[in-house]
Amino acid sequence: MKILIQNGRVMDPASGRDEMADVAIAAGRIIAIGQIGGDFHPNRTIDATGCIVAPGLVDLAVRLREPGQEHAAMLESEMAAAAAGGVTSLVCPPDTDPVLDEPGLVEMLRFRAEKLHQARVFPLGALTRGLQGEVLTEMAELTDSGCIGFGQAEVPIVNTQVLQRALQYAATFGYTVWLRPQDFYMGKGVAASGALATRMGLSGIPVLAETIALHTLFEVMRAAQGKGKANEGKGPRVHLCRISSAAGLELVRQAKAEGLLVTCDVSVHNLHLTDVDIGYYDSRLRLQPPVRQQRDRDALRAGLADGSIDALVSDHNPVSADAKILPFAEAEPGATAVELLLGLAAKWAQQDGLGLMRALAVLTMGPQTVLGDSLGTLQHSVGQLSVGGQADICVFDANHSWCIAPESLRSQGKHTPFGGHELPVRVRATVVGGHVAFDAAAEGA
Secondary structure, eight states: OOEEEEEEEEEETTTTEEEEEEEEEETTEEEEEESOOTTOOOSEEEEOTTOEEEEOEEESOBOOOTTTOTTTOOHHHHHHHHHHTTEEEEEEOSOSSSOSOSHHHHHHHHHHHHHHTSOEEEEOEESBGGGOSSSBOOHHHHHHTTOOOEEOTTOOOOOHHHHHHHHHHHHHHTOEEEEOOOOTTTTOOSEESSHHHHHHTOOEEOHHHHHHHHHHHHHHHHHHHOSSGGGTTOSOEEEEOOOOOHHHHHHHHHHHHHTOEEEEEEEHHHHHOOGGGGTTTOGGGOOSSOOOOHHHHHHHHHHHHHTSSOEEEOOBOOOOHHHHSSOGGGSOOOOOOGGGHHHHHHHHHHHTTOOHHHHHHTTTHHHHHHHGGGGGGGTTTTTSOOTTSBOOEEEEETTOOEEOOGGGOSSSOOOOTTTTOEESOEEEEEEETTEEEEEHHHHTO
């Protein structure tokens, strides 16, 4: 199909492009940006008048809940939610049931996702078998089946010798290890440690749980990298998932300045919310990592603005009603957010006076940098608009505010702490590989 997106304002953080231009698509690729020749005859035209035409968003933390957790969400519903949110590429963690530690499971997930034509799915393989933290998986085989990195999801590795071997092996073959920094023993609470958790009688997770894990990880990375200028830019590559504290962010800054190959992201929940929002035990705020105090939130917002944090993620984790409508400490952690990612990023940029280009950068160019060469032939297409590249595009109205109604979200999980919040932008169309995955006009949205 030939598609023409016309009369839109094209914004691409990767190239710095910001201009009124048309975009022509044929055979799944962008063939022109700007003036389109008269010999191009589209089968379909998308009118982007008053809208922004941007690269498709890249979300580094989306749980699809398949295989094994279909009671909470189905692949069809979550992929539809991603497309409605302008997300064209997403990374899913390995903590499915069964765990993504076998090539066959990864291939099955990718096959199911590709059949839906709604977003590109990049699975993370399990770093250890069954996420047990004891025996390393067959990383080479999992890479061949389509994994773009290896992680432990929410399960810390207690045995630091296993962590060291995992980093050494990953460094040898150029794999990226994805870890959420949280100490196994100190991270067993349900809310951020502080006056509020104490007053409410909730078991706390101190900032120390994050900083201890980071100190340990960075020491192991230093040992694996070796000393001297000859080793700069070498060693294991680690992506830190969902930094949650000011102290943790400062350690990440120091590690980057030192030359360790570290990237990190932050969740939309930690970017906008604080522990005070828990209110009267609102289980929609039962999240991992927990939302912390205002000083932490403010530090994370500043870190995302100055580039210390590489990407903003939805941390999409749909939870069934039965698992959420429980006392706070017993409720399953998680919230639906992939459909809200762009709006929450734009709201942050608007509140902090940063401009829309910065909001797009942490959703496109930043995540693409994290993924790097693990994308293979898609490295120069994902998260950017380039002539000859795959046509992954998000068209959104930057002047259309709307109020979040959880029951109207496409995700099977309807629980979000942002219900009733107003967002300043809304997605109008999403194109994935030249296929229109979402069209608000056609759906009457």
